[in-house]
Amino acid sequence: MIKSLKVLQHPLSDSLNQLALLESERDSSQSSFKSKLEEFGLFPLKTSAMEIFQINMGKMCNQACRHCHVDAGPDRKEIMSRQTMQLCLKVLKNTEDIRTVDLTGGAPELNPDFRWFVEEIKKLGKHIIVRCNLTIILANKRFNDLPDFFKLHHVEVVSSLPGFTQDRTDRQRGDGVFEDSVKALQMLNSVGYGQEGSGLVLNLVYNPAGAFLPPSQMALEKEYKMELSSRYSIVFNQLFTITNMPISRYLDYLLTSGNYERYMDKLILAFNPETVNNLMCRNTLSVGWDGYLYDCDFNQMLDLKVSSAKSQHLSEFDADVLNERKIVIKQHCYGCTAGSGSSCGGSLTDQV
Protein backbone atom coordinates (compact mmCIF):
# COMPACT_ATOMS: atom_id res chain seq x y z
CA MET A 1 0.00 0.00 0.00
CA ILE A 2 1.29 3.48 -0.86
CA LYS A 3 2.29 5.92 1.87
CA SER A 4 0.75 9.34 2.28
CA LEU A 5 2.62 12.38 0.98
CA LYS A 6 2.68 13.66 4.54
CA VAL A 7 4.49 10.62 5.90
CA LEU A 8 6.88 10.71 2.95
CA GLN A 9 7.52 14.40 3.76
CA HIS A 10 6.83 15.10 0.11
CA PRO A 11 6.91 18.82 -0.87
CA LEU A 12 3.31 18.51 -2.11
CA SER A 13 2.13 17.59 1.37
CA ASP A 14 2.45 21.31 2.06
CA SER A 15 -0.63 23.07 0.64
CA LEU A 16 1.43 26.22 0.03
CA ASN A 17 3.63 24.32 -2.42
CA GLN A 18 0.54 22.98 -4.18
CA LEU A 19 -0.93 26.46 -4.47
CA ALA A 20 2.36 27.93 -5.70
CA LEU A 21 2.40 25.36 -8.48
CA LEU A 22 -1.26 25.75 -9.42
CA GLU A 23 -1.08 29.54 -9.43
CA SER A 24 2.17 29.82 -11.36
CA GLU A 25 1.70 31.12 -14.87
CA ARG A 26 2.35 28.27 -17.24
CA ASP A 27 1.96 30.08 -20.54
CA SER A 28 0.29 33.17 -21.98
CA SER A 29 -2.81 31.27 -23.10
CA GLN A 30 -3.67 30.30 -19.53
CA SER A 31 -6.37 32.41 -17.97
CA SER A 32 -6.99 32.63 -14.26
CA PHE A 33 -10.24 31.18 -12.91
CA LYS A 34 -11.09 34.63 -11.61
CA SER A 35 -10.69 36.27 -15.02
CA LYS A 36 -12.71 33.47 -16.60
CA LEU A 37 -15.60 34.15 -14.20
CA GLU A 38 -15.28 37.88 -14.91
CA GLU A 39 -15.44 37.21 -18.65
CA PHE A 40 -18.88 35.63 -18.18
CA GLY A 41 -20.09 38.13 -15.54
CA LEU A 42 -19.99 35.48 -12.82
CA PHE A 43 -17.49 37.11 -10.46
CA PRO A 44 -17.54 37.35 -7.48
CA LEU A 45 -18.77 33.86 -6.76
CA LYS A 46 -21.15 33.98 -3.81
CA THR A 47 -23.11 31.48 -1.76
CA SER A 48 -26.73 30.71 -2.62
CA ALA A 49 -27.99 29.01 0.55
CA MET A 50 -26.32 26.93 3.20
CA GLU A 51 -28.04 23.59 2.72
CA ILE A 52 -25.34 20.96 3.10
CA PHE A 53 -22.84 20.54 5.92
CA GLN A 54 -20.01 18.37 4.67
CA ILE A 55 -17.95 17.13 7.58
CA ASN A 56 -14.52 15.56 7.19
CA MET A 57 -14.30 13.19 10.13
CA GLY A 58 -10.62 12.52 9.66
CA LYS A 59 -7.87 11.61 7.27
CA MET A 60 -7.50 8.07 8.55
CA CYS A 61 -8.48 5.50 5.94
CA ASN A 62 -8.08 1.75 5.41
CA GLN A 63 -7.29 2.46 1.75
CA ALA A 64 -4.63 4.59 0.09
CA CYS A 65 -5.93 5.57 -3.33
CA ARG A 66 -3.55 7.00 -5.91
CA HIS A 67 -5.86 9.92 -6.72
CA CYS A 68 -6.83 10.88 -3.16
CA HIS A 69 -7.07 14.67 -2.76
CA VAL A 70 -7.20 14.24 1.02
CA ASP A 71 -3.89 12.34 1.09
CA ALA A 72 -5.72 9.92 3.36
CA GLY A 73 -4.48 6.50 4.37
CA PRO A 74 -3.76 4.10 7.22
CA ASP A 75 -0.76 6.22 8.19
CA ARG A 76 -2.82 9.38 8.81
CA LYS A 77 -3.86 9.89 12.42
CA GLU A 78 -5.87 13.14 12.24
CA ILE A 79 -9.49 12.50 13.25
CA MET A 80 -12.31 14.66 14.55
CA SER A 81 -12.69 14.70 18.32
CA ARG A 82 -16.03 14.28 20.09
CA GLN A 83 -15.64 17.83 21.33
CA THR A 84 -15.52 19.12 17.73
CA MET A 85 -18.48 16.89 16.86
CA GLN A 86 -20.41 18.52 19.67
CA LEU A 87 -19.67 21.90 18.13
CA CYS A 88 -21.02 20.54 14.82
CA LEU A 89 -24.20 19.36 16.56
CA LYS A 90 -24.68 22.76 18.17
CA VAL A 91 -24.43 24.48 14.79
CA LEU A 92 -26.75 21.93 13.17
CA LYS A 93 -29.32 22.38 15.94
CA ASN A 94 -29.30 26.15 15.51
CA THR A 95 -29.26 26.24 11.71
CA GLU A 96 -32.52 24.95 10.27
CA ASP A 97 -31.50 25.71 6.69
CA ILE A 98 -28.94 22.92 6.83
CA ARG A 99 -30.98 19.88 5.92
CA THR A 100 -28.24 17.49 4.88
CA VAL A 101 -25.11 16.34 6.67
CA ASP A 102 -22.53 14.73 4.41
CA LEU A 103 -19.95 12.68 6.33
CA THR A 104 -16.65 12.07 4.62
CA GLY A 105 -13.00 11.35 5.35
CA GLY A 106 -10.74 9.29 5.05
CA ALA A 107 -13.05 6.55 6.06
CA PRO A 108 -15.47 8.28 8.45
CA GLU A 109 -16.42 4.92 9.96
CA LEU A 110 -12.89 4.62 11.41
CA ASN A 111 -13.59 7.48 13.78
CA PRO A 112 -14.46 5.80 17.12
CA ASP A 113 -17.29 8.29 17.64
CA PHE A 114 -18.78 7.79 14.18
CA ARG A 115 -21.85 5.83 15.26
CA TRP A 116 -22.57 8.12 18.19
CA PHE A 117 -22.30 11.13 15.86
CA VAL A 118 -24.71 9.63 13.29
CA GLU A 119 -27.24 8.90 16.03
CA GLU A 120 -26.99 12.46 17.40
CA ILE A 121 -27.37 14.02 13.95
CA LYS A 122 -30.39 11.84 13.28
CA LYS A 123 -32.03 13.10 16.49
CA LEU A 124 -31.90 16.57 14.92
CA GLY A 125 -33.93 15.30 11.96
CA LYS A 126 -31.23 15.88 9.37
CA HIS A 127 -30.70 13.78 6.27
CA ILE A 128 -27.35 11.98 6.51
CA ILE A 129 -25.03 10.99 3.69
CA VAL A 130 -22.05 8.75 4.43
CA ARG A 131 -19.27 8.55 1.87
CA CYS A 132 -18.41 4.92 2.45
CA ASN A 133 -15.43 3.45 0.61
CA LEU A 134 -17.11 0.00 0.72
CA THR A 135 -14.00 -1.97 1.71
CA ILE A 136 -14.30 -0.67 5.28
CA ILE A 137 -17.35 -2.93 5.69
CA LEU A 138 -15.07 -5.96 5.24
CA ALA A 139 -11.93 -4.49 6.80
CA ASN A 140 -12.74 -5.84 10.27
CA LYS A 141 -15.53 -7.86 11.87
CA ARG A 142 -16.64 -4.86 13.88
CA PHE A 143 -17.62 -3.09 10.64
CA ASN A 144 -19.56 -5.99 9.12
CA ASP A 145 -22.84 -4.67 10.53
CA LEU A 146 -22.47 -1.23 8.96
CA PRO A 147 -25.16 -1.95 6.33
CA ASP A 148 -27.65 -2.63 9.17
CA PHE A 149 -26.49 0.45 11.05
CA PHE A 150 -26.92 2.60 7.94
CA LYS A 151 -30.36 1.10 7.36
CA LEU A 152 -31.45 1.73 10.95
CA HIS A 153 -30.68 5.43 10.60
CA HIS A 154 -31.83 5.70 7.00
CA VAL A 155 -28.41 6.93 5.93
CA GLU A 156 -27.83 7.62 2.23
CA VAL A 157 -24.72 5.71 1.18
CA VAL A 158 -22.42 7.14 -1.49
CA SER A 159 -19.58 4.88 -2.54
CA SER A 160 -16.70 5.07 -4.98
CA LEU A 161 -16.41 2.49 -7.71
CA PRO A 162 -14.27 3.84 -10.56
CA GLY A 163 -15.08 0.91 -12.83
CA PHE A 164 -17.25 -2.17 -13.17
CA THR A 165 -14.12 -4.21 -13.82
CA GLN A 166 -11.35 -5.18 -11.43
CA ASP A 167 -8.59 -3.70 -13.54
CA ARG A 168 -9.66 -0.05 -13.44
CA THR A 169 -10.76 -0.12 -9.82
CA ASP A 170 -7.65 -1.77 -8.41
CA ARG A 171 -5.35 0.44 -10.48
CA GLN A 172 -6.72 3.49 -8.74
CA ARG A 173 -7.73 2.20 -5.33
CA GLY A 174 -5.33 -0.67 -4.65
CA ASP A 175 -5.11 -4.43 -5.11
CA GLY A 176 -8.17 -6.37 -4.02
CA VAL A 177 -10.38 -3.29 -3.66
CA PHE A 178 -12.73 -4.28 -6.48
CA GLU A 179 -13.42 -7.75 -5.09
CA ASP A 180 -14.15 -6.39 -1.61
CA SER A 181 -16.24 -3.56 -3.07
CA VAL A 182 -18.43 -6.06 -4.91
CA LYS A 183 -18.93 -8.06 -1.71
CA ALA A 184 -19.76 -4.90 0.25
CA LEU A 185 -22.25 -3.76 -2.39
CA GLN A 186 -23.94 -7.14 -2.25
CA MET A 187 -24.16 -6.82 1.55
CA LEU A 188 -25.74 -3.39 1.19
CA ASN A 189 -28.17 -4.74 -1.41
CA SER A 190 -29.10 -7.62 0.88
CA VAL A 191 -30.42 -5.26 3.58
CA GLY A 192 -32.36 -3.29 0.96
CA TYR A 193 -29.95 -0.62 -0.25
CA GLY A 194 -30.47 0.31 -3.90
CA GLN A 195 -33.58 -1.91 -4.10
CA GLU A 196 -36.63 -0.35 -5.68
CA GLY A 197 -39.21 0.79 -3.15
CA SER A 198 -36.92 0.34 -0.13
CA GLY A 199 -36.25 4.04 0.30
CA LEU A 200 -32.65 3.12 1.07
CA VAL A 201 -30.44 5.07 -1.29
CA LEU A 202 -27.17 3.70 -2.60
CA ASN A 203 -25.34 5.95 -5.05
CA LEU A 204 -22.05 5.16 -6.71
CA VAL A 205 -19.25 7.50 -7.70
CA TYR A 206 -17.10 7.19 -10.79
CA ASN A 207 -13.92 9.16 -11.16
CA PRO A 208 -11.40 8.59 -13.93
CA ALA A 209 -8.47 6.25 -13.35
CA GLY A 210 -6.07 8.48 -15.25
CA ALA A 211 -5.51 11.97 -16.60
CA PHE A 212 -8.81 12.53 -18.32
CA LEU A 213 -12.32 13.83 -17.73
CA PRO A 214 -15.31 11.62 -16.95
CA PRO A 215 -17.57 10.54 -19.82
CA SER A 216 -21.30 11.27 -19.93
CA GLN A 217 -22.86 10.52 -16.54
CA MET A 218 -26.10 9.34 -18.08
CA ALA A 219 -24.47 6.91 -20.53
CA LEU A 220 -22.09 5.57 -17.90
CA GLU A 221 -24.86 5.05 -15.35
CA LYS A 222 -26.77 2.97 -17.88
CA GLU A 223 -23.70 0.86 -18.56
CA TYR A 224 -22.84 0.45 -14.86
CA LYS A 225 -26.39 -0.68 -14.09
CA MET A 226 -26.36 -3.23 -16.88
CA GLU A 227 -22.88 -4.60 -16.15
CA LEU A 228 -23.11 -4.70 -12.34
CA SER A 229 -26.52 -6.32 -12.52
CA SER A 230 -25.55 -8.99 -15.06
CA ARG A 231 -22.13 -9.78 -13.60
CA TYR A 232 -22.77 -9.50 -9.86
CA SER A 233 -26.54 -8.97 -9.38
CA ILE A 234 -25.79 -5.56 -7.87
CA VAL A 235 -28.35 -2.75 -7.97
CA PHE A 236 -27.92 0.91 -7.08
CA ASN A 237 -29.75 4.20 -7.50
CA GLN A 238 -27.60 6.78 -9.25
CA LEU A 239 -24.08 7.08 -10.58
CA PHE A 240 -22.24 10.35 -9.96
CA THR A 241 -19.34 11.16 -12.25
CA ILE A 242 -16.69 13.28 -10.54
CA THR A 243 -13.67 15.00 -12.07
CA ASN A 244 -10.35 14.46 -10.32
CA MET A 245 -9.02 17.67 -8.83
CA PRO A 246 -5.37 18.62 -9.39
CA ILE A 247 -4.69 18.46 -5.66
CA SER A 248 -2.46 16.42 -3.39
CA ARG A 249 -1.85 12.83 -4.52
CA TYR A 250 -3.61 13.31 -7.85
CA LEU A 251 -1.48 16.39 -8.47
CA ASP A 252 1.58 14.29 -7.70
CA TYR A 253 0.36 11.65 -10.18
CA LEU A 254 -0.16 14.32 -12.87
CA LEU A 255 3.35 15.67 -12.37
CA THR A 256 5.18 12.36 -12.20
CA SER A 257 3.32 10.94 -15.20
CA GLY A 258 4.01 14.07 -17.29
CA ASN A 259 0.29 14.83 -17.62
CA TYR A 260 0.03 18.00 -15.54
CA GLU A 261 0.20 20.63 -18.30
CA ARG A 262 -2.12 18.71 -20.60
CA TYR A 263 -4.65 18.05 -17.84
CA MET A 264 -4.77 21.68 -16.74
CA ASP A 265 -5.17 22.78 -20.37
CA LYS A 266 -7.99 20.29 -20.74
CA LEU A 267 -9.79 21.62 -17.66
CA ILE A 268 -9.40 25.23 -18.76
CA LEU A 269 -10.43 24.54 -22.34
CA ALA A 270 -13.52 22.67 -21.12
CA PHE A 271 -14.72 25.56 -18.91
CA ASN A 272 -18.52 25.57 -19.01
CA PRO A 273 -20.18 28.72 -17.61
CA GLU A 274 -23.47 26.83 -17.20
CA THR A 275 -21.96 24.82 -14.35
CA VAL A 276 -21.19 27.86 -12.18
CA ASN A 277 -24.65 28.42 -10.70
CA ASN A 278 -24.79 24.82 -9.52
CA LEU A 279 -21.31 24.61 -7.99
CA MET A 280 -21.41 22.79 -4.66
CA CYS A 281 -19.47 25.54 -2.91
CA ARG A 282 -22.57 27.72 -3.30
CA ASN A 283 -24.80 25.59 -1.05
CA THR A 284 -22.29 23.60 0.99
CA LEU A 285 -20.09 24.38 3.94
CA SER A 286 -17.12 22.12 4.44
CA VAL A 287 -15.90 21.37 7.97
CA GLY A 288 -12.39 20.14 8.66
CA TRP A 289 -11.55 17.45 11.23
CA ASP A 290 -10.29 20.24 13.50
CA GLY A 291 -13.43 22.36 13.15
CA TYR A 292 -12.23 24.95 10.62
CA LEU A 293 -14.62 26.00 7.87
CA TYR A 294 -14.08 25.95 4.12
CA ASP A 295 -16.09 26.56 0.95
CA CYS A 296 -15.54 22.99 -0.22
CA ASP A 297 -13.57 19.84 0.49
CA PHE A 298 -10.92 20.84 -2.06
CA ASN A 299 -10.34 24.25 -0.49
CA GLN A 300 -10.09 22.40 2.81
CA MET A 301 -7.24 20.26 1.52
CA LEU A 302 -5.49 23.37 0.23
CA ASP A 303 -6.04 25.03 3.61
CA LEU A 304 -8.05 27.86 2.03
CA LYS A 305 -10.42 28.81 4.84
CA VAL A 306 -13.67 30.69 4.23
CA SER A 307 -13.19 34.37 3.50
CA SER A 308 -15.36 35.51 6.43
CA ALA A 309 -12.63 36.33 8.93
CA LYS A 310 -15.04 36.42 11.84
CA SER A 311 -16.43 32.95 11.28
CA GLN A 312 -13.67 30.58 10.26
CA HIS A 313 -14.18 27.96 12.95
CA LEU A 314 -17.19 26.09 14.36
CA SER A 315 -16.59 27.83 17.70
CA GLU A 316 -17.33 31.20 16.08
CA PHE A 317 -19.98 30.00 13.61
CA ASP A 318 -22.20 32.83 12.38
CA ALA A 319 -24.68 31.80 9.67
CA ASP A 320 -25.46 35.39 8.66
CA VAL A 321 -21.81 36.23 8.15
CA LEU A 322 -21.14 32.97 6.30
CA ASN A 323 -24.15 33.41 4.02
CA GLU A 324 -22.71 36.70 2.79
CA ARG A 325 -19.23 35.41 2.12
CA LYS A 326 -17.39 35.43 -1.17
CA ILE A 327 -16.17 31.99 -2.18
CA VAL A 328 -12.41 31.56 -2.28
CA ILE A 329 -11.36 30.58 -5.81
CA LYS A 330 -8.07 29.41 -7.29
CA GLN A 331 -6.96 27.54 -10.40
CA HIS A 332 -8.08 24.13 -9.10
CA CYS A 333 -11.68 25.40 -9.36
CA TYR A 334 -11.48 24.69 -13.10
CA GLY A 335 -11.90 21.05 -12.06
CA CYS A 336 -15.52 21.67 -11.04
CA THR A 337 -16.47 23.71 -14.12
CA ALA A 338 -15.02 21.50 -16.85
CA GLY A 339 -17.40 19.89 -19.31
CA SER A 340 -20.61 18.86 -17.60
CA GLY A 341 -19.23 20.09 -14.29
CA SER A 342 -18.42 18.16 -11.16
CA SER A 343 -19.52 18.02 -7.57
CA CYS A 344 -19.91 15.51 -4.77
CA GLY A 345 -23.35 14.91 -6.28
CA GLY A 346 -22.00 14.26 -9.77
CA SER A 347 -22.23 16.36 -12.93
CA LEU A 348 -23.79 19.82 -12.76
CA THR A 349 -25.55 20.14 -16.10
CA ASP A 350 -27.92 17.99 -18.11
CA GLN A 351 -26.05 15.78 -20.48
CA VAL A 352 -26.91 14.42 -23.88
Next chain:
Amino acid sequence: MDNHYYNAKDLSKFGNIAEYQKELADKFFSYYGEVFKDSHLTAKEKSLIALAVAHAVQCPYCIDAYSSDAFEKGYSEAQMMEAVHVASAIKGGAVLVHGVQMMNKVKEIGM
Protein backbone atom coordinates in the same frame (compact mmCIF):
# COMPACT_ATOMS: atom_id res chain seq x y z
CA MET B 1 15.09 17.69 -38.01
CA ASP B 2 13.19 20.86 -37.07
CA ASN B 3 10.40 20.48 -39.59
CA HIS B 4 8.02 17.60 -39.69
CA TYR B 5 4.73 16.95 -41.37
CA TYR B 6 2.76 16.02 -38.27
CA ASN B 7 2.53 18.14 -35.12
CA ALA B 8 0.41 16.86 -32.22
CA LYS B 9 -0.62 20.43 -31.35
CA ASP B 10 -2.24 20.80 -34.78
CA LEU B 11 -5.07 18.54 -33.66
CA SER B 12 -6.42 21.30 -31.43
CA LYS B 13 -6.35 23.63 -34.46
CA PHE B 14 -8.63 21.38 -36.51
CA GLY B 15 -11.44 23.91 -36.22
CA ASN B 16 -9.25 26.50 -37.91
CA ILE B 17 -9.98 24.96 -41.32
CA ALA B 18 -13.09 27.18 -41.22
CA GLU B 19 -10.87 30.22 -41.74
CA TYR B 20 -10.52 29.39 -45.44
CA GLN B 21 -13.97 27.90 -46.09
CA LYS B 22 -16.44 28.46 -43.27
CA GLU B 23 -19.62 27.13 -44.84
CA LEU B 24 -18.23 23.71 -45.70
CA ALA B 25 -16.34 23.46 -42.40
CA ASP B 26 -19.48 24.26 -40.44
CA LYS B 27 -21.39 21.62 -42.35
CA PHE B 28 -18.63 19.07 -41.78
CA PHE B 29 -18.33 19.70 -38.03
CA SER B 30 -22.09 19.67 -37.60
CA TYR B 31 -22.27 16.35 -39.47
CA TYR B 32 -19.30 15.01 -37.48
CA GLY B 33 -21.00 15.91 -34.21
CA GLU B 34 -24.21 14.19 -35.25
CA VAL B 35 -22.39 11.05 -36.37
CA PHE B 36 -20.83 10.51 -32.94
CA LYS B 37 -23.99 10.97 -30.88
CA ASP B 38 -25.75 8.07 -29.18
CA SER B 39 -28.21 6.62 -31.69
CA HIS B 40 -28.63 3.07 -32.99
CA LEU B 41 -25.02 2.64 -31.93
CA THR B 42 -23.87 4.17 -28.65
CA ALA B 43 -21.28 6.97 -28.62
CA LYS B 44 -19.02 4.47 -26.87
CA GLU B 45 -19.33 1.88 -29.64
CA LYS B 46 -18.70 4.55 -32.25
CA SER B 47 -15.54 5.58 -30.46
CA LEU B 48 -14.10 2.07 -30.79
CA ILE B 49 -15.02 1.93 -34.48
CA ALA B 50 -13.33 5.32 -34.94
CA LEU B 51 -10.21 3.99 -33.22
CA ALA B 52 -10.02 1.05 -35.61
CA VAL B 53 -10.65 3.25 -38.65
CA ALA B 54 -8.04 5.75 -37.42
CA HIS B 55 -5.46 2.97 -37.56
CA ALA B 56 -6.65 1.75 -40.92
CA VAL B 57 -6.32 5.22 -42.45
CA GLN B 58 -3.13 5.77 -40.41
CA CYS B 59 -4.13 9.23 -39.21
CA PRO B 60 -1.94 10.12 -36.19
CA TYR B 61 -4.33 12.88 -35.09
CA CYS B 62 -7.26 10.47 -35.15
CA ILE B 63 -5.26 7.79 -33.32
CA ASP B 64 -4.40 10.26 -30.53
CA ALA B 65 -7.96 11.49 -30.33
CA TYR B 66 -9.69 8.13 -30.32
CA SER B 67 -7.13 6.33 -28.14
CA SER B 68 -7.97 8.92 -25.49
CA ASP B 69 -11.68 8.92 -26.21
CA ALA B 70 -12.09 5.12 -26.21
CA PHE B 71 -10.05 4.75 -22.99
CA GLU B 72 -11.97 7.57 -21.33
CA LYS B 73 -15.25 5.94 -22.32
CA GLY B 74 -14.16 2.79 -20.49
CA TYR B 75 -12.60 0.40 -23.00
CA SER B 76 -9.69 -1.63 -21.68
CA GLU B 77 -6.26 -1.77 -23.31
CA ALA B 78 -7.00 -5.32 -24.52
CA GLN B 79 -10.30 -4.29 -26.11
CA MET B 80 -8.64 -1.37 -27.86
CA MET B 81 -5.82 -3.55 -29.18
CA GLU B 82 -8.36 -6.06 -30.47
CA ALA B 83 -10.03 -3.23 -32.36
CA VAL B 84 -6.65 -2.40 -33.93
CA HIS B 85 -6.30 -6.06 -34.90
CA VAL B 86 -9.69 -5.90 -36.59
CA ALA B 87 -8.40 -2.95 -38.64
CA SER B 88 -5.22 -4.88 -39.36
CA ALA B 89 -7.12 -8.00 -40.41
CA ILE B 90 -9.30 -6.02 -42.77
CA LYS B 91 -6.32 -4.16 -44.22
CA GLY B 92 -4.35 -7.41 -44.55
CA GLY B 93 -7.37 -9.19 -45.97
CA ALA B 94 -7.85 -6.39 -48.45
CA VAL B 95 -4.33 -6.94 -49.74
CA LEU B 96 -4.61 -10.72 -49.82
CA VAL B 97 -8.03 -10.87 -51.44
CA HIS B 98 -6.46 -9.06 -54.41
CA GLY B 99 -4.30 -12.15 -54.69
CA VAL B 100 -7.32 -13.73 -56.35
CA GLN B 101 -7.20 -11.02 -59.00
CA MET B 102 -3.51 -11.75 -59.47
CA MET B 103 -4.26 -15.43 -59.81
CA ASN B 104 -7.05 -14.73 -62.30
CA LYS B 105 -4.69 -12.68 -64.45
CA VAL B 106 -1.88 -15.20 -64.29
CA LYS B 107 -4.29 -18.00 -65.20
CA GLU B 108 -5.60 -15.89 -68.06
CA ILE B 109 -2.22 -15.34 -69.64
CA GLY B 110 -0.36 -18.44 -68.55
CA MET B 111 -0.21 -21.71 -70.49
